[in-house]
Amino acid sequence: MGTMLDDEMLKIVKAEHHDPFSILGIHKLNEKEIVIRTFHPFAESIEIMNLNTKTKRKYKMKKIHPGGLFERVLKRKTFFKYEFLYKDKDNNIWQSRDPYSFLPVISDYDLYLFNEGNNHKIYEKLGAHPMEIDGAKGTYFAVWAPNAKRVSVVGNFNNWDGRIHQMRVLGSSGVWEIFIPLVQEGDTYKFEIKTKDNNILLKADPYAFYTELRPNNASIVYDFHKKYVWKDKDWLKRRRETNWFEKPISIYEVHLGSWKKKNGNEFMNYRELAHELVNYVKEHNYTHIEILPILEHPLDESWGYQVTGYFSPTSRYGKPEDFMYFVDYMHQNNIGVILDWVPGHFPKDAHGLGKFDGTALYEHMDPRLGEHPDWGTYVFNYGRNEVKNFLISNALYWLDKFHIDGLRVDAVASMLYLDFSRKDGEWVPNVFGGRENLEAIDFVKYFNTVTHQYFPGILTIAEESTAWPGVSKPVDFGGLGFSMKWNMGWMNDSLRYIERDPLYRKFHQDELTFSMVYAFAENYILVLSHDEVVHGKGSMINKMPGDYWQKFANLRLFYSYMFAHPGKKLLFMGNDIAQFNEWNCKKSLDWNLLDFDSHRKMLQLITDLNTLYKKNPALYELDHSPDGFEWIDYNDRENSVISFIRKGKNSDELIVAIFNFTPVVRYNYKIGVPRAGFYKEILNTDSEIYWGSNVGNQGGLYAEKIPFHGRDFSINLTLPPLAGIYFKWQKEK
Known part of the structure; x- marks a missing residue:
C-alpha cells in the first residue's frame, strides 16, 4: 500500500488526471516526511538518485500499482534535486530528471x-x-x-x-x-x-x-532562430524608409513546387530556388516575388491554401533556416518577398486545428458560422481572443523571424461577409441583423494596425473580390487598413474584353474603360494571378482569340495595356512566357517553349515593360492618384482604340499610351497631345523584336499645332495592328 487513494492512483494509471503534477513529482507528506512519485508503464524498477550528495545516494522506489506507479517516502523536511534510474523487464537501463519536478515556465x-x-x-x-x-x-x-x-x-x-x-x-x-x-x-x-x-x-x-x-x-522539436545569420540589414533599413505607393512594384507570383523541378520531377530546395529565382527575377526586372503559401500543408493540390502548420515553413523544400536563406538572398539582390497568408479558413485534417480539444475551439460550433461551403473547410472564430492571438502572432512571426516584406491575405471577402457563398437559411446575421462579420472586420483592422506598427514599410495586400469600401484606407479613417488591394474588377472586365473576337470589341468598349471610374478608390494592384490559369479557364495565351500570330499579338497588346494602366502589377509564373498549358502544380513550367521565337520574344516584352515601368515615374509615381492619369480618347468604339496620358509628380514626366484592339493598321490616326515637342516611341508591341509585324512610327513624332481632342497640339501616327504603343514626351531642343 502507498500513500495515495485508490481512485487517485487509477486516474494516473488510466491517464485521466486533470492535474498529474499534484500527485507525481516531489511533495511534502507531513512535517517530517516527503514523498516522490512517478509513473512509467514500461519500468520494472526505479531508483531515485540524490544529485545534491557527492555520492549521489540512491533510494529504491516501491511499485504501488502494477500499471507502473512508483513512490518512495523519505524522512526529511527539505526537497532535493534528483534523477530517476529506470530498468525495464529486458534489463535496459536509462536515467532522466523527473518531468514533474519542474515549476511552470510560462508566466x-x-x-x-x-x-x-x-x-x-x-x-x-x-x-x-x-x-x-x-x-x-x-x-x-x-x-x-x-x-x-x-x-x-x-x-x-x-x-x-x-x-x-x-x-x-x-x-x-x-x-x-x-x-x-x-x-x-x-x-x-x-x-x-x-x-x-x-x-x-x-x-x-x-x-x-x-x-x-x-x-x-x-x-x-526545432530551434531554428539561432541557426541563421541575416545579411539584409541594408534592405530592411531601405524598406522602412520607402513610400511604396510612389514606387514601382512589379510582382512575379510563384508556386515554389512547380516553378522548376530537378532530376525529372523532384522539388528544388529553398536554397536552390533562391539562386535560380533571383537570376530570373533580376534578368526580367521584377521588383518583388509573391509566393503561394509555404506554410505547412498536407496536400500538394491545395497549392498551400489549406494550412495545417501555420508556424512551419513547409518541409517539402527544406528546413526553416533554408527558407530564411531564401528570403535573405532575395533581399541581398533587392527583391522583396510577399507571402500568401490564409487566415480565412483551415482544413478538417484529423491532425489539424479542427475540433482541437474535442470542441469547436478554433472554429465556430454552428456550421452556419464555422464551415466554409465552397472549400469544405472550417472558418476561424475571430471573436475568440485566443484564436485572434494565434493568427495575429502568426502574421508577426513571419514578418519578424523570416523578414517577410508583405502578407497577401487570401479570400478576404469570405471573412467579411457572413453570407459569403451561402444561401438563405445557411447563415446567421450579426447582432444588428446584417450580413457583415463584425468580429472578422475587427480582426482585420487589428491585424493591419499591429503589423504596420511593428514593421513600418511592410505591405499588407487584400484579395477582396467585392466592392467593400475602404479596404486600403487607414483604420483611423474608417478603412480596413490594408496597404493595397487586388483589382479583381479590372481583371474580370479586361479579360472578358480581350477574349472577344476583335470584330465585336467595338460593342464592348465599356469593359475596357469602366475600371477608370473606380481606379483610385483603392490602392490597387493589377493582377493576372494563378487563379486565372487553372480549372479550365485556359492559359493567358489560350484566352486570346484569333490565329497563332493574333494570339501572341493580342497578349502583347494586353500586357502593354496592363503596364500603362494605373496600379501596381502582378503576373503569375508562366504568363510571361505565354505557356499554352494551364498551370499544373505537379509539373514544372514548360520552359522548353523559350526555344521558340514567339515565346522568347514575349518574355523579352515583359522584360522591357518592367524596365520601362521602373525607369519612368509617370508609370508608377501617381498610381493611386487621379493626378497621374488623363484620358485622351476613350470613345473611339468604331476603331476599338483607346488613348490616355500617364503623368509623374514632375510635370515634365509624360507618357502617351495608345492601344489598337483590332488587327487593322490605322494610318494617319490623329490624337490630341498636351504639349509641343517630340514624342519618342519608347514601346511598340508590334516591333519585330517582340515577334510583331514591325509597323511603327520610326522612333517618334513631333507634335503639330493642330488642335484635337480639346488640346492645342496633336500627333498624326500609324497604329500597328493589335498593338500598344507608348510615346514619351521630350522638350524641343
Missing part, C-alpha cells in the same frame, strides 16, 4: 495577455521549445486546449504512449504544459488529447516550427 502575465488576445509573441511560449532548466536539458511543451479532459505529449521519445508525459493545466487559462528532460531537437511529437467524451485525439502542434514531410504529419 501568469503571458497567460493573461494570451487570454486577452494580445500576446503578440505567444509562439515563443506555446509549442515546443528546447531549453535548459536547473541544469537539465530538455524541451518545454505548452498547448491551448481548454476543454480537454487530459493532454499528454507523445513522441518518439516515449513510444507515443500518452500515459507517460501527462501535462498540467495552468489555472483557468486553458494552457497545458510540461518540461520533458532529454527531449531534443529533431524529436517528433504530437499532443494526445482526451476529450470530455473520452475520445482520444492525436493533434500536431499548432505552434510547431517544423513538421514532417507529407504524408507524415508529426511536429518536430
Whole structure:
C-alpha cells in the first residue's frame, strides 16, 4: 500500500488526471516526511538518485500499482534535486530528471495577455521549445486546449504512449504544459488529447516550427532562430524608409513546387530556388516575388491554401533556416518577398486545428458560422481572443523571424461577409441583423494596425473580390487598413474584353474603360494571378482569340495595356512566357517553349515593360492618384482604340499610351497631345523584336499645332495592328 487513494492512483494509471503534477513529482507528506512519485508503464524498477550528495545516494522506489506507479517516502523536511534510474523487464537501463519536478515556465502575465488576445509573441511560449532548466536539458511543451479532459505529449521519445508525459493545466487559462528532460531537437511529437467524451485525439502542434514531410504529419522539436545569420540589414533599413505607393512594384507570383523541378520531377530546395529565382527575377526586372503559401500543408493540390502548420515553413523544400536563406538572398539582390497568408479558413485534417480539444475551439460550433461551403473547410472564430492571438502572432512571426516584406491575405471577402457563398437559411446575421462579420472586420483592422506598427514599410495586400469600401484606407479613417488591394474588377472586365473576337470589341468598349471610374478608390494592384490559369479557364495565351500570330499579338497588346494602366502589377509564373498549358502544380513550367521565337520574344516584352515601368515615374509615381492619369480618347468604339496620358509628380514626366484592339493598321490616326515637342516611341508591341509585324512610327513624332481632342497640339501616327504603343514626351531642343 502507498500513500495515495485508490481512485487517485487509477486516474494516473488510466491517464485521466486533470492535474498529474499534484500527485507525481516531489511533495511534502507531513512535517517530517516527503514523498516522490512517478509513473512509467514500461519500468520494472526505479531508483531515485540524490544529485545534491557527492555520492549521489540512491533510494529504491516501491511499485504501488502494477500499471507502473512508483513512490518512495523519505524522512526529511527539505526537497532535493534528483534523477530517476529506470530498468525495464529486458534489463535496459536509462536515467532522466523527473518531468514533474519542474515549476511552470510560462508566466501568469503571458497567460493573461494570451487570454486577452494580445500576446503578440505567444509562439515563443506555446509549442515546443528546447531549453535548459536547473541544469537539465530538455524541451518545454505548452498547448491551448481548454476543454480537454487530459493532454499528454507523445513522441518518439516515449513510444507515443500518452500515459507517460501527462501535462498540467495552468489555472483557468486553458494552457497545458510540461518540461520533458532529454527531449531534443529533431524529436517528433504530437499532443494526445482526451476529450470530455473520452475520445482520444492525436493533434500536431499548432505552434510547431517544423513538421514532417507529407504524408507524415508529426511536429518536430526545432530551434531554428539561432541557426541563421541575416545579411539584409541594408534592405530592411531601405524598406522602412520607402513610400511604396510612389514606387514601382512589379510582382512575379510563384508556386515554389512547380516553378522548376530537378532530376525529372523532384522539388528544388529553398536554397536552390533562391539562386535560380533571383537570376530570373533580376534578368526580367521584377521588383518583388509573391509566393503561394509555404506554410505547412498536407496536400500538394491545395497549392498551400489549406494550412495545417501555420508556424512551419513547409518541409517539402527544406528546413526553416533554408527558407530564411531564401528570403535573405532575395533581399541581398533587392527583391522583396510577399507571402500568401490564409487566415480565412483551415482544413478538417484529423491532425489539424479542427475540433482541437474535442470542441469547436478554433472554429465556430454552428456550421452556419464555422464551415466554409465552397472549400469544405472550417472558418476561424475571430471573436475568440485566443484564436485572434494565434493568427495575429502568426502574421508577426513571419514578418519578424523570416523578414517577410508583405502578407497577401487570401479570400478576404469570405471573412467579411457572413453570407459569403451561402444561401438563405445557411447563415446567421450579426447582432444588428446584417450580413457583415463584425468580429472578422475587427480582426482585420487589428491585424493591419499591429503589423504596420511593428514593421513600418511592410505591405499588407487584400484579395477582396467585392466592392467593400475602404479596404486600403487607414483604420483611423474608417478603412480596413490594408496597404493595397487586388483589382479583381479590372481583371474580370479586361479579360472578358480581350477574349472577344476583335470584330465585336467595338460593342464592348465599356469593359475596357469602366475600371477608370473606380481606379483610385483603392490602392490597387493589377493582377493576372494563378487563379486565372487553372480549372479550365485556359492559359493567358489560350484566352486570346484569333490565329497563332493574333494570339501572341493580342497578349502583347494586353500586357502593354496592363503596364500603362494605373496600379501596381502582378503576373503569375508562366504568363510571361505565354505557356499554352494551364498551370499544373505537379509539373514544372514548360520552359522548353523559350526555344521558340514567339515565346522568347514575349518574355523579352515583359522584360522591357518592367524596365520601362521602373525607369519612368509617370508609370508608377501617381498610381493611386487621379493626378497621374488623363484620358485622351476613350470613345473611339468604331476603331476599338483607346488613348490616355500617364503623368509623374514632375510635370515634365509624360507618357502617351495608345492601344489598337483590332488587327487593322490605322494610318494617319490623329490624337490630341498636351504639349509641343517630340514624342519618342519608347514601346511598340508590334516591333519585330517582340515577334510583331514591325509597323511603327520610326522612333517618334513631333507634335503639330493642330488642335484635337480639346488640346492645342496633336500627333498624326500609324497604329500597328493589335498593338500598344507608348510615346514619351521630350522638350524641343
